[in-house]
Amino acid sequence: MKKGDHLFLVDGSGFIFRAFHALPPLTRKSDGLPVGAVSGFCNMLWKLLTDARDTSVGVTPSHFAVIFDYASKTFRKDIYDAYKANRSAPPEELVPQFGLIRQATRAFNLPCIETEGFEADDIIATYARKAEAAGADVTIISSDKDLMQLVTSNVHMYDSMKDKQIGVAEVIEKWGVGPEKMIDLQAMVGDTVDNVPGIPGIGPKTAAQLLEEFGDLDTLLERAGEIKQVKRRENIVAHAEQARLSRRLVELRTDVPLGLDLEALVLEPQDGPKLVAFLKAMEFGTLTRRVAAACACDAEAIEPAVITVESGATARGPDLDPEQAGSSSVAAPAAPRTARSQQTGTELGKDMRPADLAKTRAEAFATAKIDRSCYVTIREIEELDDWIRGALDTGILAVEAEGNSIDPMQGELAGISLALLDNTHAPSGGEIRSAYIPLDHKTGEGDLLGGGRADNQLTIREALDRLKPLLENPSVLKLGHNLKFAYLLLKRYGITLQSYDDVMLMSYVLEAGKGGQGLDSLSERWLGHVPMTWKDVAGSGKSGLSFDKVDIERAMAYAAEKVDLTMRIWLVLKPRLASEKLTTVYERLERPMVATLAEMEERGITIDRQILSRLSGELAQKAAAVEDEIFQLAGEKFTIGSPKQLGDILFGKMGLSGGAKTKTGQWSTSAQVLEELAAVHELPRKIVDWRQLTKLKSTYTDALPGYVHPQTKRVHTSYSLASTTTGRLSSVEPNLQNIPIRTTEGRKIRAAFISTPGHKLVSADYSQIELRVLAHVADIPQLRQAFAEGIDIHSMTASEMFGVPVEGMPADIRRRAKAINFGIIYGISAFGLANQLSIERSEAGEYIKRYFERFPGIRDYMENTKSFVREHGYVETIFGRRAHYPEIRSSNPSVRAFNERAAINAPIQGSAADIIRRAMARMESALAQAGLEEKARMLLQVHDELIFEVEDAEIERTLPVVVTTMEQAAMPAIAMKVPLKVDARAAVNWDEAH
DNA sequence: ACGTACACCTA
DNA sequence: GTAGGTGTACGTC
Structure with missing residues (x-):
């Protein structure tokens, strides 16, 4: 390094905290991972690397490094035991971002520096002084006052958030003393955040005044007797030693042993594809486009990197990251410039390409030996704590919530099963341990009295208190099959699952159209293993038991096997997703739907039971009248609803000439056939009428009230995410995607879907x-x-x-x-x-x-x-x-x-289904950004239509947010050659809103 | 009790 | 002609 060079030193740790507090509303990735600080960090780095000259820094860097704190005790702790003792643990939102910011630094191809025993500030100080001695200029990217002591005519600081340069003049302006006196000033003032004691009663103004008068701290302490103010004099005299100690704490060390010398910090060119892969994975759309344009690479063609979430400086998860490790677009640099001896994360299969890893895993698991005798039952809190520690260590956990109903909105929790992964270095993925935690199993199956609570179980409260932090911990990846179920069930117990992968959706992305996505199908397909069935465990029909009535041993075998299989399937499918280039589809179109749909299902929609009951009566009367006419015309009574009997009447007894036949050779009595026969006889028309009336009655007016939830008084459908070949959703129990609309009678049913008082229903649908x-x-x-x-x-x-x-x-x-x-x-x-x-x-x-x-x-x-x-x-x-x-x-x-x-x-x-999925995935944050959180709530999806419930006062503000989010949903991934158009209306019921 | 055929509701 | 789900009748076990 020489004169004319310019070294940029970024205070990475400082940036995280500052960005976190300076950038409310929290930015989150679609899977819920908080990434606000990471986003700010990446934007800042890109700006500095590309146009630092145009900022108030005014120069272009020739050397560049990002410095982090190493999370262990530093020399200051040896000097003063209470140093930083006031620091509470960083906010939970922030924890996963520490690791991500280090990964971001590497993605930017920048040296990432941390040294055990020293804070970032000391490393920065050491580099700054060395560079200065070599004749170079230095800019420290930070606004931390602790670093201001380093400022000279050659060393400046830069506040990237305010785009403000800090030089000698700025330090004097702010503190009233020059940078060379900052150490003494800080020693006197102290720092409550870092627990630097200082001198009581001395603030920045007094300190500056005293330093002005006496020159420096030592002189002041020697001549303290000259101070006129009694209280101040006493304080200074009494705390002289404390002030000297404080000075040792705030003075930065400039002799830190450096892992990388100055020459190693020379700015290298960007690895475009690697950076784009990282930014895509973080879902930073704007920056991704910008970087891709600058590096002349095709962002669409680059798979997002798979990101491992670490917690701070300590490796938390195995880097189960085949894409990052293997695919050429995200290959790690040959020798990462990391000045840290202890590598974060263990890179599983890091020498393997995703396709090879996928193959190895598939082969390793294809002939799985599933040994149910290894499964255990967790009945003690200490044992549960052991398993939780295991999950925290590896960062991966397969989980299933077992309820006593197949409806997560109705059932109660009966137990939870967990699976962990040990020895994660093995290419096969590691060894799996599974357990079941019975929580609310009953005794005496079949007992009319229901039996009591079985002995020797943890209570739901005990277990959930321990599990909640784990299940909500964004640094621990939860694996499940059809996670929407567990998400909903756990939500009802106050747990909001965060950071997850759903093997059902992973398989759906890989194999839609090739077969079922049930856990049993996946197990047979990927593991060659036929698992226990629900019937094996609970029986079926009238003698079938709910899960809480199942014997604990049997329940354990079933539940623990499910998570065991889930873990195995995940190990097989995760690398396949990467090798088939389907990670983006999964991340953007599938995974976000778990939480989105769960919330919608939980909200439900109100129906007016009075309207339906009245309608039901009317339909019954009309149908009875038509039925009489039919029997008159036919000359006998028969079962109108039986196509077979009806065919005999029409084409046999009455001798009408039949039109079509069904594929089983029966005469068809379809509406189309009857419509044509209506020209020659009265009866067929009556049949059509009768069918319409009875259809509306049985499927809708009679059935819908049965779906009203006893507590919420609303109807909660369940969306199936993986049951169509095309990517559409489907809706069951009840199906709210086929509510009548075409006939006037039918529309009356639609009008029974209403908004709650003070609200309207808003329907927004894509046109064509x-x-x-x-x-x-x-x-x-x-x-x-x-x-x-x-x-x-x-x-x-x-x-x-x-x-x-x-x-x-x-x-x-x-x-x-x-x-x-x-x-x-x-x-x-x-x-x-x-x-x-x-x-x-x-x-x-x-x-x-x-x-x-x-x-x-x-x-x-x-x-x-x-x-x-x-x-x-x-x-x-x-x-x-x-x-x-x-x-x-x-x-x-x-x-x-x-x-x-x-x-x-x-x-x-x-493609249409994908577009509306994208709109749905973004809708919550779009509404929140407009301040409409909880005021406008998305309730239903009907393929090209979204239905919301909106507070009366917020309708005008909601409509444009909804319309814009839907119309822009294809962007930025696809620039459509035709505009998308959305019509939206508000009304008190669904019929009028549509 | 369960599966299939048919009819009919939606986008 | 595509994609779904549900109710009824009716067969089989």
């Missing part, structure tokens, strides 16, 4: 989202233009196809075009379109031919999709989600054709 996605993926000029200009899309299609002007488009022609547009999305066939429009197959074929002539890009899209799915066995959405079609090469032509249509539909339906 699937056609917009089609216009984007197939890049159709006419569609793009129509959407850009806001022209009615079906009229435009009709105009293109039939040469009719858009203005004054006849309704029937538009209807046909609309059917064709839908047909396209569904993977059109002449057969299907003919059915839909009740026209000849040949005519439908003509329509399709003409459509493809007008929109050749769509035919190309379809052909390309078909050849892609034939080659790969799957198709992808615009965000990279995969839908698999293993039967695409079937020898059965109709099976093949069906799979082709599904494959054509999946990228369209799936």
